[in-house]
Amino acid sequence: RLVMKKVKFSTTSRDVNKVCDEDNQKDVRPPYFEVEDIFNTTTRFCSFEGEYTIHAFGDFLKTRFVSDGSEDLIPDIQYTILEEEHCCGGVFYHKYSSSLKSNELSATTPGYPDFYNASTRCPYIFRCRPDKKGAKCKIQVHFVDFELESANQETFNRLDGRFPDENTMIVASEGPFANRVDNQTNGCKNKDQVWVSTCTTLFTSSAQRFCSVNEPSKSITAEEQILVYFQSNAKREDRGFLINYHAVDENGVSPPIKNSTAC
Incomplete structure (x- = not known):
């Protein structure tokens, strides 16, 4: 399982968070960080701080960072990967x-x-x-x-x-x-x-x-x-x-x- 801790984007020239719709992050445009499982089920973040657990339906998770093309974009992404307590299935x-x-x-x-x-x-x-x-x-x-x-x-x-x-x-x-x-x-x-x-x-x-x-x-x-x-x-x-x-x-x-x- 993956425990998301923080997703924040900043630049030296503008406030990236202004384009992040925190109430509807599923379809947000870049920049964003995305977690995908074996069946292409995705969870997308443009701004987050706390603890959010994503359980894998399968034996792996994929993560990706998608930029908006800004040369001065600074991503701050923090997460932890943990093994499930009980292995089964x-x-x-x-x-x-x-x-x-x-x-x-x-x-x-x-x-x-x-x-x-x-x-x-x-x-x-x-x-x-x-x-x-x-x-x-x-x-x-x-x-x-x-x-x-x-x-x-x-x-x-x-x-x-x-x-x-x-x-x-x-x-x-x-x-x-x-x-x-x-x-x-x-x-x-x-x-x-x-x-x-x-x-x-x-x-x-x-x-x-x-x-x-x-x-x-x-x-x-x-x-x-x-x-x-x-x-x-x-x-x-x-x-x-x-x-x-x-x-x-x-x-x-x-x-x-x-x-x-x-x-």
Whole structure:
């Protein structure tokens, strides 16, 4: 994760901060400093001082400084890179026509079936591989077990500082908790929860959210990739979840089981 501390631009000839719209930094023009994750989700800063944490959905973050062309521009950018407290999740592949069955391919919360830790964040990526060049396949996930802990106020309080009002000073590119209006009314508020997206990014309004009062009840199938994001709150824990996954054809059908000729 990256903790942003300070972003300030100055020159010897003019006040750069006058062109910085601090209430809408998402689309600000140069100069700016930008953080980008593996799915091209960006957080942009033209002026900031404090502490703002950006969690990577994936195994890396990219940063860039974009100048406005001023020869006397002086950037003052301060941030810290920290390792997540709990390492979990991962990228899971299955090749179509593989002899492995769905119940032999699984992903779980850390420590399953023992309880996961509080304040845990885990990104999972499930992908299929076609059995031949030019062919297409789909990936399917099924929640075999799903036991998450209920709500506590600590989660909301912990996130509240990141999104102080509807017009957030720094827009976190519609991350899991950016839409605070929906968050107020959703049954998963303050609960340990799982986000599932069949798009190329998790940060979309079509992502599904599951928790103790809204459990996934069916298999989820998507073209080539499914993203799953787990976050626990800051208090109690539970068993977590067990996911089986496997590749299917374009109609959602598993390949026929091949009998082995080996003795």
